[in-house]
Amino acid sequence: MGLFEKFEGTAAQLKGLLAASPRDPFSVSMDEMKGPTRAIVKGKEIVLAGTNNYLGLTFQKDAIDAASEAVKTSGTGTTGSRFANGTYAAHRQLEKDLAKFLGYEHCIVFSTGYQANLGAISALAQPPHDVILIDADCHACIYDGCQLSGAETIRFRHNDPESLDKRLSRLSRDVKGKLVCIEGMYSMFGDVAPVKEFVEVAHKHGAYLLLDEAHSFGVFGDHGQGVCEADGVRDQVDFYTGTFSKSLASIGGFVASNHPELEYLRFSSRPYMFTASPSPANIAAASTALAKISSDNSMRERLWDNAERIHAAFTQLGFELCAGVGPVIAVKLANREQAFMAWNMLMESGVYVNLAIPPGTPNATSILRLSVSAAHTENDLDIVVNAYTNLSQMLAKEKAET
Amino acid sequence: MTAIQEDDDLVFHKISSLLGPLNEKGVKLTRDTDIIADLEIDSVSLLDVVMDIEDNYDISIPVNTISEIKTIGELVDAIHKIKKEQS
Numbered sequence A: 001m002g003l004f005e006k007f008e009g010t011a012a013q014l015k016g017l018l019a020a021s022p023r024d025p026f027s028v029s030m031d032e033m034k035g036p037t038r039a040i041v042k043g044k045e046i047v048l049a050g051t052n053n054y055l056g057l058t059f060q061k062d063a064i065d066a067a068s069e070a071v072k073t074s075g076t077g078t079t080g081s082r083f084a085n086g087t088y089a090a091h092r093q094l095e096k097d098l099a100k101f102l103g104y105e106h107c108i109v110f111s112t113g114y115q116a117n118l119g120a121i122s123a124l125a126q127p128p129h130d131v132i133l134i135d136a137d138c139h140a141c142i143y144d145g146c147q148l149s150g151a152e153t154i155r156f157r158h159n160d161p162e163s164l165d166k167r168l169s170r171l172s173r174d175v176k177g178k179l180v181c182i183e184g185m186y187s188m189f190g191d192v193a194p195v196k197e198f199v200e201v202a203h204k205h206g207a208y209l210l211l212d213e214a215h216s217f218g219v220f221g222d223h224g225q226g227v228c229e230a231d232g233v234r235d236q237v238d239f240y241t242g243t244f245s246k247s248l249a250s251i252g253g254f255v256a257s258n259h260p261e262l263e264y265l266r267f268s269s270r271p272y273m274f275t276a277s278p279s280p281a282n283i284a285a286a287s288t289a290l291a292k293i294s295s296d297n298s299m300r301e302r303l304w305d306n307a308e309r310i311h312a313a314f315t316q317l318g319f320e321l322c323a324g325v326g327p328v329i330a331v332k333l334a335n336r337e338q339a340f341m342a343w344n345m346l347m348e349s350g351v352y353v354n355l356a357i358p359p360g361t362p363n364a365t366s367i368l369r370l371s372v373s374a375a376h377t378e379n380d381l382d383i384v385v386n387a388y389t390n391l392s393q394m395l396a397k398e399k400a401e402t
Numbered sequence B: 001m002t003a004i005q006e007d008d009d010l011v012f013h014k015i016s017s018l019l020g021p022l023n024e025k026g027v028k029l030t031r032d033t034d035i036i037a038d039l040e041i042d043s044v045s046l047l048d049v050v051m052d053i054e055d056n057y058d059i060s061i062p063v064n065t066i067s068e069i070k071t072i073g074e075l076v077d078a079i080h081k082i083k084k085e086q087s
Helices: A005-019 A061-074 A089-102 A113-124 A140-149 A161-170 A195-204 A260-267 A280-295 A298-316 A336-348 A378-401 B002-022 B035-039 B043-057 B072-086
Strands: A032-035 A038-041 A044-048 A106-110 A131-135 A152-156 A178-183 A208-212 A239-243 A253-257 A328-333 A354-356 A366-371
Touching: A005 A336, A044 A378, A061 A280, A089 A106, A089 A253, A089 A280, A106 A113, A106 A260, A113 A140, A113 A178, A113 A208, A113 A239, A113 A253, A113 A260, A131 A140, A131 A161, A140 A152, A140 A178, A152 A161, A161 A178, A161 A195, A161 B043, A178 A195, A195 A208, A253 A260, A280 A298, A298 A328, A298 A378, A328 A336, A336 A354, A336 A366, A336 A378, B002 B035, B002 B043, B002 B072, B035 B043, B043 B072
Parallel strands: A131 A152, A131 A178, A178 A208, A208 A239
Antiparallel strands: A032 A038, A038 A044, A106 A253, A239 A253, A328 A366, A354 A366
16 A cells, blocks of 8 residues: 555546546547658548657658568567577667768667666766766756766756756866766757756866767758757767667667777676667668668658647747757646646647656656657648647637636 | 854755756755755756756866765765865
């Protein structure tokens, strides 16, 4: 009995919110996939506008062929850790390809993006002499990496290099290693870090910078290397982490670096050693998507065109947006109840977006997170804009009545 | 002794004023108030209040320390300890 009491408060709160909600936003089942931007949910075709499929490569023909071929030639799973029997030639090759694409000397592939951050942070920083400094809005896997590390962890204000500077200045001289963790683009609001300023502050204090480009890889920079490329500081980032489950349309993760010591992680990072390696199909799909991104800028261009269209339309409709033009366009709502209502209304209009409520969001805001894809067609975007037009009219009506 | 007592009160009052906007039920704040359970706020909101405290006193309070703190009194004591260490 005592084991479950702690869940009761949250369960009751969720039950209250769901009681007034025709659909449950947290247990939507995509009954049938119709392509990168469409799915059947409860018998109705909807436009997917709440994914991380930024470049729209999940149904790309070459990637599907390569993944199918990999299953036939290398089997359905590796059944082992990278550290034991789970490293195939394809895992090694993908590490080389990623390092080359990003311009780093070294790269290690993990089984998920979550584990890449968990594995890098927990292995790099160790108590009692190392300190980790993290942006307040960092993803849960960065917080969890700190916890697994056990090293002293200090938060600084979101996207505020001065706040980091102050905290680095306060550190005792006994501190040995200092690891600063930030993200390129933040997944919930879509806001972008001033990476150049963070690099300067971190290095001024002799700290290493770990940059998570999970959501910005393939999307930012002239070659799709991320926010650090756009900021002109890619070669100054100490540890670059990323994932296969967004622009690379597969599942897996990686850490890249110019520090040869990165290789130490292969025998010291628990999330690398004590889990099975990515399956051959996942590796083949990610490798093919990477080759596609390396040779073709058109998807990135389409993504940004689509992002501009949606951002302009939502601005004109009067929505309060969480960031400037980018692949994530989040609309702020007044409270949880209004966000649930708005989410349901969009589903009725045939549009799926992500509902995000506190404490999973910064500053206790309730948002509808929309993500744009290069695969969104004009027709997809028309449906999205129509649905949000209806929503804005309903919110205006509701406001007029109160 | 008197000086410490007074300082202690100042820190307590500062924390109380920062928690004020989150204290929606108007719970009377004492040293024994359990910040998360009694005020029904989430752990992220507590971290944000601590950020304000850090800037106010020009100290860094590690997340590891915050996760061990339950009551306002424990937070007051932690601030005094860190102020001493980091000054």
